[in-house]
Amino acid sequence: MNPSGPDTHSRSVEWSNPDYSRVPFALYHCPDWYALEMERIFRGPTWSYLCLEVELPNKGDFVTTYVGDTPVVVSRADDGEVHAFVNRCSHKGALIVRQPRGNARAHTCIYHRWTYTRDGRLSGVPFRVGIDGQGGMPKDFDPACHGPQKLRVSAMGGLLFGTFAPSTEPLAEYLGDFGCELIGRFGARPLEVLGYSRQQIQGNWKLYAENLRDTYHASLLHEFFVTYGVDRATQRGGVRMDGRHRHNMNYAFGGSDTDAKAKAVYADTAARLDRMKLSDERLLHYESEFADGMNLATPTIFPNLAAIQINNSLAVRQVRPQGVDQFEIFQTVVGYADDSAEMRRHRLLSANLVGPAGLVSMEDGEAIEIIQRATRAERAGQTTVIEMGGRGTVQDQAHRATEAPVRGFWSYWAELMGVSAPGGIQ
């Protein structure tokens, strides 16, 4: 790697198909690509999910989070506004804030006690004027010029987003009508945090970005879905995307198929459909609560957010890359502040479906790790084959036998990375 950073000029991707149906395995393994992604995607013109507004009710409340792999502090300052800044002391680069969350009057780096205000300005440098007239900082040292980098912060539906790039369009435009509608649906009522879960996966973060856009795998890898009839590709559903295919949603309507049809389609699991029944069905109880009637909706917002509804389980998933071959899924499970005690309990029971031990989600961790392992020794020119749902143009589809949004993800990834396929789909 170029010591001054990734070599951004000589990089190119040999897309064998301009519809992004062939992705070179090298893109999951090369540290240079990873470094460039951090620069052009996560520190580029995108809005990353930071945390929930409800996690910062009071002045001085803070949480630490990540944008890409950059550590970030999100803090409600004395002006009542939420600010976000890089969690890195301007002096030597140490973490300023070490606690995951809390409330503080100010933030002080432990190393040389440089101190920052709640809105991320450098306010104190010990021994700045020296001791007994000796030493100290140069007279022209101006703390105002040495604050940590700040992010622009914007809120939608109780979710807070941040961006590093001055050129990023306003959040509502970035999300588009499509994204605003989806986030608005999720955050229609004030949210309440029920708890957190974390899953660390030995794989490239894009494998999870693809996974979230891949409705094809859902009922095949996650057999619990099919076996117990929570979600089957035979049910009414489909995929939707924004115009640039960066955000997407897979959705389904529970109970919209018949067992006979499911048995015909899922021949391998048909026997199990008769044999396996839950002895306690409270787990699968679904209290309809959205006007559109969907029991499964997975809005995914580029680059790091998914706001998942599976029955009455609601969760915000944040992707935190930790190097080219590792990432964390940081999941915040939520309910609504006005939920009844019964509904709250039901959501906690429904949470068995999602998260690292989720009956319909645990498998993703294994699927991603076995890709990472098997493609490590890739040879140039070896690629994935992404053709389920068709080749060519990517568009919304009102069926489930598709992975077209995965190609949509790659088209936007390539655009941001400056490596679009000649004549590629937009």
Add this chain to the structure above:
Amino acid sequence: MTAAPDAWRVSQRLADYGAWLDAMDYDAWLTLFHNDCDYQITTRENEALGLPLTLMWCDGKAMLADRLASLQHVNEYNLHYPRHVIGLARPRGDADTAGDWFVAPYALYQTTLEGQSRLFSVGRYVMQWQSDAGELKLRTMQVVADTAQVPTLLACPI
């Protein structure tokens, strides 16, 4: 009137608990539970914040049996051998719990089929044991994992 269980008897039962999980003998493991049991895996992070979310929650033995059936016949997970190392139980000893509550530390390692081992989870068991027809049964098992960041995925009970 049965006497409160003592810590030594609880530790003996925990030895069975760990050995049966390591052998993936879930039928035997399930016999350790009271019909009206509560099995939870949560994290120290959520516990410290007073947040109710669990990673796994089986409210009653039927739900626990469902989880085990799904694990054995439906779910896919990383192929491995588990190994529990469980410390001695001691009475929980706080003011608001009766004499049947105990705590014990655990470490759970996973070894791949090719022999690569890792520490998967470390934490403590917070548990309520009650005598049922002469046998000690788990009324409540709260697995509080210090390891909030689950490596790969969590399929098998801890």
